[in-house]
Amino acid sequence: MTFQQLQLIPPIIKALAKENYTQPTPIQEQAIPPVLAGRDLFGCAQTGTGKTAAFLLPIIQLLSTQQGRPNGKRVIRSLILTPTRELAIQISDNAKAYGCFTNLRYGVIVGGVSQRPQEQLLEQGMDILIATPGRLIDLMNQGFVDLSHVQILVLDEADRMLDMGFIHDMKRIIAKLPVKRQTLFFSATMPPEITSLVNSLLKNPVKIEITPVSSTAERIKQMLYYVDKPNKLLLLIDLLQDKSIASALVFTRTKHGADRVVRGLTKAKITAQAIHGDKSQNARQAALNNFKSGATRLLVATDIAARGIDIEELSHVINYNLPNIPETYVHRIGRTGRAGLSGIAISFCENEEIPYLKDIEKLTKQKIPVVTDHPYPMTMTEPVPATVGADRANGAPSKDGARGHSGKSGGGRRRRRPHAGK
Structure with missing residues (x-):
């Protein structure tokens, strides 16, 4: 046609x-x-x-x-x-x-x-x-x-x-x-x-x-990190040491949460801007233009503000907070992998978000592979499902099973950072 x-x-x-x-x-x-x-x-x-x-x-x-x-x-x-x-x-x-x-x-x-x-x-x-x-x-x-x-x-x-x-x-x-x-x-x-x-x-x-909403694009590689809430920012900074993540759209649940993430990333010398409903239209448009041009590496957004953001060749979407509406997860990760390109969706899950995760997996009819060998494993209250390894950018399977979730939560203490892409 x-x-x-x-x-x-x-x-x-x-x-x-x-x-x-x-x-x-x-x-x-x-x-x-x-x-x-x-x-x-x-x-x-x-x-x-x-x-x-x-x-x-x-x-x-x-x-x-x-x-x-x-x-x-x-x-x-x-x-x-x-x-x-x-x-x-x-x-x-x-x-x-x-x-x-x-x-x-x-x-x-x-x-x-x-x-x-x-x-x-x-x-x-x-x-x-x-x-x-x-x-x-x-x-x-x-x-x-x-x-x-x-x-x-x-x-x-x-x-x-x-x-x-x-x-x-x-x-x-x-x-x-x-x-x-x-x-x-x-x-x-x-x-x-x-x-x-x-x-x-x-x-x-x-x-x-x-494309029914329950079907997640097969070309998008998904991965999940169980992590305690105080360690989410540390894990995000750790992941961003991987230079293959040239740009990423990061989703938070609240406007204040988006601002906190940007402040933390800025302290770590990672360029990021927030876009949400409390920002003026000029500020939102400037942040979006900076992201599209590559001047800003990370755009941190709430779901409402992210509607209408159309970025070509966006390689990564990161769910800093899982959404409480499962369809929203599909919309979020659909921001990457557009126009036939591949994409990667990374999600963080804290204890209180586990019910949201179950709703998402029920809607999409698939389990999101879990990355276990990272520096900030969460204290789990239930068994961890199938895992993937530390090759985060490529989503390669892990050989060490569920190692990492039986130990301590990290308690906010910064552990030794593994080599990116290990």
Whole structure:
């Protein structure tokens, strides 16, 4: 299948060639034709599957070829709702790239930045508006937003918007939209709330499912370190002596935890920056740009802030804290191993996180190999499962079984660091 075979117009084909897109992904193959035909669509797909282009390309085509298109101030023809600022900005950048040879107008509305330029943007009107629900509701309440002309609505990462408490904002926004519209709904998971929302919003939708959330990409090597909480930072610093970890995305559970990890890494002379909801938009964007350029080796993020972070050739993801929602683990490790490349996912597990680990392994239907011969083994309250050895970068099997977990926890005392890659 080629993009030409999907009946995309020449300006879009030209833009895709400029972006070095050679052929559509499975979700693009399946989603673009029905969206072009005006159908509602529900897509269950993880990040990294190409879903952004799956909805942007047909929307750009539909709007740019429409006869008698509405013009005027405050007119918004397509609305894309997404949970985080980073993802909204990423979608906006993609829209501008894919539509660079059309005359469509694009805008992005997010919190954390000055409202005045966004008021002016809305006053001018636009073809495609990408927005986070919170800031859009704020501007709606102040009378700056007119949604009466919206023809196409996109709810992207709807499950994450529900997790973040945006359900009431979403419903208030949708209530202001025309009843007659095309709705495209994307979610990585299918909890009951999502099923209910799909049934209430979509009319006879085309349903597409790409890579079920319970399946972890086989090309991603996973490994687990049991470690007591006080020793997590020491273990992280130890692992980062391995120069093959050129860059890594590190996940923490809390914003304060992310800041603490960055302070500890900085003291160890390892370049790192945090990205979370308490950071200003400019600070978050600067940290992301530094990470993408290689100026910063580690980006430490919470799950909410990490939505929309799309890094090419990211070799490692490190779960400093295991998530309490098992699907989140799949999303996290999916940040590496993208576009057919290999990747490594390293997870730390302390005693209180063992129930989270069991939920993750139940969802993914696989045991995460355990690394035992490291300097900071945890005092275990139950037997340790299958192990892997100290060749952490390559995930090579260990020959010494469960050695290391029967001893002391380390008690915060720094042990001799083994040679990296031993």
